Amino acid sequence: MKTEPVNAVSQTDSLGTEVKALLLGNIRDYAMYIALVVIFVIFTIATKGLFLSSRNLINLVNQTGYVAVLAIGMTLILIIRQIDLSVGFVAGFLGAVSAILLMKGWNVWLVIPTVLLCGIVVGVYQGFLVTKIKVPAFVTTLAGMFIFRGLLSLVTAGTGTIIVRNRTFLQLSNGYIPDLSWGARFDFHLLTLLIGIFLVIATIYSQVRNRRTMQRYNFQTTSTVIFVTKLVSLSALIMGIIWIMASYRGLPWTAVIVAVVLVIYNFVLTKTRFGRHIYAIGGNTEAAELSGIKVDRVTLLVFASMGLLAALSGMLYTSRLASATPTAGVGFELDAIASSYIGGVSVSGGVGRVTNTIIGALVIMSLTNGMNLLGVDISFQYVVKGLIFILAVAFDVTTGNRR
Amino acid sequence: MTDYILEMKGITKEFPGVKALDDVGFKVRQGEIHCLVGENGAGKSTLMKVLSGVYPFGTYRGEIVINGEIQQFRHISDSERQGIAIIYQELALFPELSIYENIFMGHEIMNGIVIDWNETILQASKVLERVGLELDPATKIKDLGVGQRQLVEIAKALSKDVHLLILDEPTAALNEDDSENLLNLLRELKEQGVTSIMISHKLKEVVSIADTITVLRDGKVVCSLDAQERQISEQEIIRHMVGREIENIYPKREGIEPGEVIFELKNWSVTDRTSRREILHSVNLQVRRGEIVALAGLMGAGRTELALSLFGNVSGYEITSGEMYLNGKQVQFKHPSEAIAQGMAYVTEDRKANGLILIQDVKFNVSLPALSKLARGLVVNEHEEIIMANEYRESLDIRTPSVQTMVGTLSGGNQQKTSLAKWLFAEPSLLILDEPTRGIDVGAKFEIYTLMNQLVEQGMSIIMISSELLEVLGMSDRLYIMSEGTITGELAVEDATEEKVMAMATKTGEGVAG
Ligand SMILES: Nc1ncnc2c1ncn2[C@@H]1O[C@H](COP(=O)(O)OP(=O)(O)OP(=O)(O)O)[C@@H](O)[C@H]1O
Ligand SMILES: [Mg+2]
Numbered sequence: 001m002k003t004e005p006v007n008a009v010s011q012t013d014s015l016g017t018e019v020k021a022l023l024l025g026n027i028r029d030y031a032m033y034i035a036l037v038v039i040f041v042i043f044t045i046a047t048k049g050l051f052l053s054s055r056n057l058i059n060l061v062n063q064t065g066y067v068a069v070l071a072i073g074m075t076l077i078l079i080i081r082q083i084d085l086s087v088g089f090v091a092g093f094l095g096a097v098s099a100i101l102l103m104k105g106w107n108v109w110l111v112i113p114t115v116l117l118c119g120i121v122v123g124v125y126q127g128f129l130v131t132k133i134k135v136p137a138f139v140t141t142l143a144g145m146f147i148f149r150g151l152l153s154l155v156t157a158g159t160g161t162i163i164v165r166n167r168t169f170l171q172l173s174n175g176y177i178p179d180l181s182w183g184a185r186f187d188f189h190l191l192t193l194l195i196g197i198f199l200v201i202a203t204i205y206s207q208v209r210n211r212r213t214m215q216r217y218n219f220q221t222t223s224t225v226i227f228v229t230k231l232v233s234l235s236a237l238i239m240g241i242i243w244i245m246a247s248y249r250g251l252p253w254t255a256v257i258v259a260v261v262l263v264i265y266n267f268v269l270t271k272t273r274f275g276r277h278i279y280a281i282g283g284n285t286e287a288a289e290l291s292g293i294k295v296d297r298v299t300l301l302v303f304a305s306m307g308l309l310a311a312l313s314g315m316l317y318t319s320r321l322a323s324a325t326p327t328a329g330v331g332f333e334l335d336a337i338a339s340s341y342i343g344g345v346s347v348s349g350g351v352g353r354v355t356n357t358i359i360g361a362l363v364i365m366s367l368t369n370g371m372n373l374l375g376v377d378i379s380f381q382y383v384v385k386g387l388i389f390i391l392a393v394a395f396d397v398t399t400g401n402r403r
Numbered sequence: 404m405t406d407y408i409l410e411m412k413g414i415t416k417e418f419p420g421v422k423a424l425d426d427v428g429f430k431v432r433q434g435e436i437h438c439l440v441g442e443n444g445a446g447k448s449t450l451m452k453v454l455s456g457v458y459p460f461g462t463y464r465g466e467i468v469i470n471g472e473i474q475q476f477r478h479i480s481d482s483e484r485q486g487i488a489i490i491y492q493e494l495a496l497f498p499e500l501s502i503y504e505n506i507f508m509g510h511e512i513m514n515g516i517v518i519d520w521n522e523t524i525l526q527a528s529k530v531l532e533r534v535g536l537e538l539d540p541a542t543k544i545k546d547l548g549v550g551q552r553q554l555v556e557i558a559k560a561l562s563k564d565v566h567l568l569i570l571d572e573p574t575a576a577l578n579e580d581d582s583e584n585l586l587n588l589l590r591e592l593k594e595q596g597v598t599s600i601m602i603s604h605k606l607k608e609v610v611s612i613a614d615t616i617t618v619l620r621d622g623k624v625v626c627s628l629d630a631q632e633r634q635i636s637e638q639e640i641i642r643h644m645v646g647r648e649i650e651n652i653y654p655k656r657e658g659i660e661p662g663e664v665i666f667e668l669k670n671w672s673v674t675d676r677t678s679r680r681e682i683l684h685s686v687n688l689q690v691r692r693g694e695i696v697a698l699a700g701l702m703g704a705g706r707t708e709l710a711l712s713l714f715g716n717v718s719g720y721e722i723t724s725g726e727m728y729l730n731g732k733q734v735q736f737k738h739p740s741e742a743i744a745q746g747m748a749y750v751t752e753d754r755k756a757n758g759l760i761l762i763q764d765v766k767f768n769v770s771l772p773a774l775s776k777l778a779r780g781l782v783v784n785e786h787e788e789i790i791m792a793n794e795y796r797e798s799l800d801i802r803t804p805s806v807q808t809m810v811g812t813l814s815g816g817n818q819q820k821t822s823l824a825k826w827l828f829a830e831p832s833l834l835i836l837d838e839p840t841r842g843i844d845v846g847a848k849f850e851i852y853t854l855m856n857q858l859v860e861q862g863m864s865i866i867m868i869s870s871e872l873l874e875v876l877g878m879s880d881r882l883y884i885m886s887e888g889t890i891t892g893e894l895a896v897e898d899a900t901e902e903k904v905m906a907m908a909t910k911t912g913e914g915v916a917g
Contacts, residue, residue: 217786220805272781273774280771283760289717290749290757291772291825292740350762 018223028344029356031395035388036363043370051370054248062173064365065254066091066316068358070332071339072265073309075357076302078340079282081349082130082137084303085333086144087310090122092329093152095314098169099162099324100155108168116311122148123307127300145333153326162324172257173320176250188243189250196242200235207231254316258358261309265354278302282350338385339364342392363388407468408433408567408598409454414465416449416458418812420804423449424463425622431567431600431615436593438609439602441619442644442844443816444802447602450619451569455489456482469567488560489569496552498545503527505544506559530558534588549702550581557588561597568592568599572815574608575842578702578870586612604844606637618643645846652849653877656856661880662692665864666833671725673712681723682708683888690833690866693859697879698868700908705888706868707752710835714749715739729833743772748831750822752838752868758822761811765803765821766792768810773829795824800850816847823851827858834858837868852878872901884908 023030043051050056070087077084094115101111122144129140156162164170176189183190207227214221221227245251269275277298280288289295313332318324343360345352364385371381409431416424424446431437439447453463456476467474469485476482479489496505506527511518527540534554544552553573560568570589574582586608589599603609609616616635618625625643628635641649666689673683683705690696698706712720713727715736727734729745736742739749751758759768769792770777777788792806801820803813810821819839826834836855840848855865855878869875875882876899884892884907892907 213786217790219786219789271783271785273778273783274781276767276771276774276783279763279767280760283762284757286717286757287751287760288771290714290739290751292715292738292743293771294738294740350760 015223015225018226022222022226027399028396032342032344032356032359032363032392035392036359036366039363039366039370043366043373047370047373050373054244056369056373057244058248058252060362060365060369061252062254062320063369064361065173065252065258066313066320067332067335067339067365068258068361069261069309069316070313070336071343071357071361072261072354073306074333074336075340075343075345075352075354076265076269076278077137077306078337078345079278079349079352080299080302081282081285082299082302083337084126084137084141084144084306086126086141086148087306087313087336088329088332088334089145089148089152090119090307090310090329091314091317091332092324092327093148093155093314094119094122094311095318095328096152096155096162096324098315099164099318102164102166102169103162108166111169112315115315116308119307119309119311119314120304121307122310123304124300126307127303130303131296131299152328156324156326160326164318164322164324169315169319170322171253171319173252173254173316174322175253177253177256179250187247189246189248192242192246192250195251196239196246199242200238203234203238204231257312257316261312262354262358269354274298274301279350282346282352284350335361335364335368335385338389341396342389344396347393347397360392406433407431408470410466410468411450411454412466412468414450414453414463414467416446416453416463420808422622424453427465427619427622427624429617429624430627431598434593434596434598435614436589436599436601436612437615437617438613439600439617439619440604440606440609440640440644441625442846443819444814445619445644445844446622447619448571448814451489451571451600451602454482455479455487455569457489483563486564486566487569488563488565488567489571490553490556490560490573491571496544496555499543501541501543502531502538502547502555502558503540505555506530506540506562508559510563526562527558530562531555533561534558535584548581549576550578550584553577553581553585554588557585561592566596566598568597570599570601572602572604572842574603574605576702579872581702582608604842606640606845609640610635610637616640620644620646641845644844649845649849652845652852653874654849654853654856656859659693659860661694662862664689665692665730666690666866667728668713669726669728671709671712671727672723673708673725674721674723676719676721681888682720683712686725686888686890688883688890690864692864693862694881695855695859695865695867695879697875697882698866698885699872699875699882699904700870700885702870704885704908706885707837708888709885710749710837710866710868713742714747714835715742743829743831746830746832747835748772748826748829748833749835750826750837750839752841754818754822759810759818759825762809764807764809765796765801765813766806768821769795769806769824769828772825776828791828792824795828799824799827799854815842816844819843820847820851823854831863833864833866835866835868838870839867840869840871840874872904875899875904876901886910 040052070091074084074087097118098111098115101114102108126140126144129135130137177191179189179191211221211227269278277288277293280291280293281295281298285295314329317328339361340352340357341347341360342363343352343357345357367385367388368381371384407430411427411429414424414427414429415422427446427450429450439450441447452458454467456479459477460475467476474485497508503524507523512522512526513519514522524540531538531540534557536551536554536558538551544555547555557568573585577585589601589612592599601612613630616628616630618628618640620643668686668688671683671686672681674681686709700706708720711718712722713736715738716722717739729747734745755761766788770788774783777784777791789806795801796803796806799820801824802817810818813821840851843851859865867879876896879896881896882894882899882904883890884894884904886908891910894903
């Protein structure tokens with residue numbers, strides 16, 4: 001047995017072997033990106049370019065939004081080996097609550113935090129059952145499905161569909177960030193472009209700084225060529241997306257909201273003690289407990305966060321439809337769970353990243369969006385999504401990626 | 404010329420960054436008991452996994468010849484068809500199922516399309532008889548002791564008509580009686596023509612049972628010793644294994660006088676909530692600063708339960724009476740985090756089940772119990788973490804390609820060192836070690852003992868739970884002997900002998916309900 005550093009790049013090592021190792025090590029991620037590209041290409045051809053139009057892409061972003069926030073919360077739930085089946089109806093119900101409060105004339109800035117708080121309460125209730133009463137999450141949230149489905153019907157029973165007229169609220173899923181006053185003379189959205197440039201600079205800065213620190217501590221880093229290639233392609237991707245938005249009507253508020261949620265959750269998962277605890281619990285609950293991690297408390301918090309995000313998702317959806325309907329939220333939990341798994345969350349827990357979950361959500365929602373454009377029957381859409389979903393997980397399991 | 408049932412030639416197996424096997428040649432004669440020994444990480448388990456098809460043909464280089472034919476196993480079932488059965492380091496039984504269901508799991512006896520349960524039970528009793536287990540085949544696995552489970556595993560192998568039986572550290576978790584039982588069974592099977600390959604770190608057993616001993620070191624075969632020709636000594640094996648002499652595997656401690664009492668238990672009684680059974684009866688215990696106190700006894704004496712009930716009581720036992728004092732203060736821990744905060748650490752007996760997070764890397768595991776030491780506010784400083792992990796990797800000589808390597812891929816001994824590192828990082832004043840050297844090679848054992856000595860010299864106190872008598876006598880200052888949840892005796896190490904300890908360990912506490 002010889003122990004050599006795995007990633008060490010000696011001078012004699014050719015670039016080729018490093019690229020190969022990199023590809024092999026991240027095959028799961030690349031497969032997902034390739035799948036997304038393939039889906040984009042197929043729909044673009046099938047719709048004769050309509051799919052790739054700015055208008056439709058913005059549409060896609062707004063559609064993905066409410067699933068993406070749910071999927072982010074679901075990722076945490078799945079990492080700690082729990083499940084939440086109720087999120088769809090919780091989102092539907094709380095979306096309806098927001099519509100009712102607005103109808104009653106509540107100020108929108110009071111409605112949003114109130115509904116988010118309700119979401120937390122729902123999450124704490126389910127988390128309490130799971131951690132303190134020890135009812136398995138599957139059962140607790142299955143019951144939740146019944147309960148919140150019922151509550152949704154109850155609150156919409158009198159009126160049927162509740163129309164939302166509040167301008168601010170409608171902006172959430174239909175609006176764009178305002179432009180700078182002197183941006184009017186350009187035929188693109190100036191502020192969006194500036195944000196894009198800022199994002200690229202920030203990315204480059206943080207990556208370079210991180211690499212510097214790694215080198216200062218004498219850790220292994222990738223070779224300069226690969227590092228630069230990665231930075232350039234990442235920047236190109238960001239600017240590409242930004243340009244599409246800037247040349248249309250600018251950055252949608254949904255994108256901003258999802259980005260904020262994503263950044264916060266990614267930070268918490270990868271950088272903080274709480275994040276470590278989540279991965280530890282998912283990896284081995286007993287060992288985590290004996291290492292002094294309060295498994296029950298972490299689990300409760302993860303359920304609470306799920307409730308919070310379900311509330312957010314519900315409001316985004318209500319805003320998107322400009323109304324609350326008795327069928328809102330149907331099937332959201334399926335999309336959220338599928339997004340997480342397509343994004344590489346391990347079926348046995350302990351592994352997963354929210355950044356990849358977002359890509360998973362994009363995969364699911366591009367399928368929905370593309371098939372809608374093509375006028376594919378909704379029943380058939382379910383079949384296709386299910387097949388893609390099982391394909392992704394089967395791929396994981398066979399490549400041992402589920403670890 | 405003797406006929407070989409198995410010949411492995413030029414086997415080379417690489418994992419990313421590790422050459423686990425390097426041009427290994429391995430020959431097993433028909434009908435012998437062949438012991439495979441070597442340090443942790445030498446490649447023993449890997450060699451057996453190559454042989455049994457866990458690592459399929461094509462993922463290694465070299466040839467496997469069985470009964471003169473070259474084999475290309477793509478799956479375990481391929482090797483099973485050739486009469487090879489492997490019993491892993493970790494047992495793979497279904498606790499909720501009966502013995503007979505477990506034995507025929509995967510190769511059920513069919514009658515048309517339904518399982519023929521009558522025939523199954525009949526056949527199961529036959530193999531049970533062969534392994535000397537006089538039990539109702541309908542007994543559930545969870546009601547069996549470790550030794551009996553091991554026998555069920557062997558029965559399962561025998562039910563498949565096995566010619567070559569591979570056992571990976573079968574006695575690691577067994578007490579002396581059960582081990583002796585198992586070795587006798589292997590001898591009997593040998594009479595019946597079954598060839599066995601046994602991996603073990605217990606050299607005493609190896610010397611007593613082996614016909615041939617093959618020593619692996621760093622993925623290479625050091626030598627194959629014929630034990631039928633001449634008596635091989637433990638010392639000789641150790642020399643081949645570690646490449647140097649180890650005079651006394653229990654290193655001497657420089658005369659340190661234990662200090663004041665830092666830990667004390669008074670009248671500690673514990674009841675299991677589900678079965679309503681009292682599992683610990685008025686335990687009294689004292690530990691001084693800089694002292695190694697051993698908790699000796701047989702498997703199942705209640706020592707692990709005692710440790711768990713002290714260390715935050717995660718199993719949710721009901722503590723019916725008793726007081727615990729740590730550093731002069733009376734304490735009561737509701738969660739391990741509180742125990743850790745007060746300077747207690749518990750290295751679990753089963754590192755895979757509840758000690759380590761196998762799918763995470765070395766640094767993640769080491770930093771887990773004391774993450775706050777690496778954190779500014781809530782944010783973990785990953786650079787400091789890597790540096791810290793590397794320090795422990797060096798000081799404990801954890802053999803791993805890097806601290807970013809998944810713990811699950813390390814060999815047993817290195818996993819054990821990782822779980823020690825994890826708790827040392829938490830800087831406890833009282834360290835509870837539960838079977839600290841189970842499944843660990845002599846070299847690593849020596850290192851762990853040396854480390855324990857250093858720790859007590861620095862003023863730490865250690866409670867060592869161990870079922871290995873020699874270890875208890877070699878390492879402790881004082882020992883308590885437990886049996887059936889009761890402390891049946893206390894001895895200074897100078898007064899302790901194997902006979903005395905065994906007598907107390909098998910004594911059933913008076914007035915104690917079974
Ligand atoms: N799946 C794997 N991936 C990467 N490395 C591995 C894997 N399995 C084993 N190794 C490495 O191969 C080497 C040999 O391991 P192996 O488990 O065969 O040792 P062993 O002799 O059985 O040790 P022990 O006595 O501790 O059980 C070790 O360095 C180990 O880290
Ligand atoms: Mg092994």
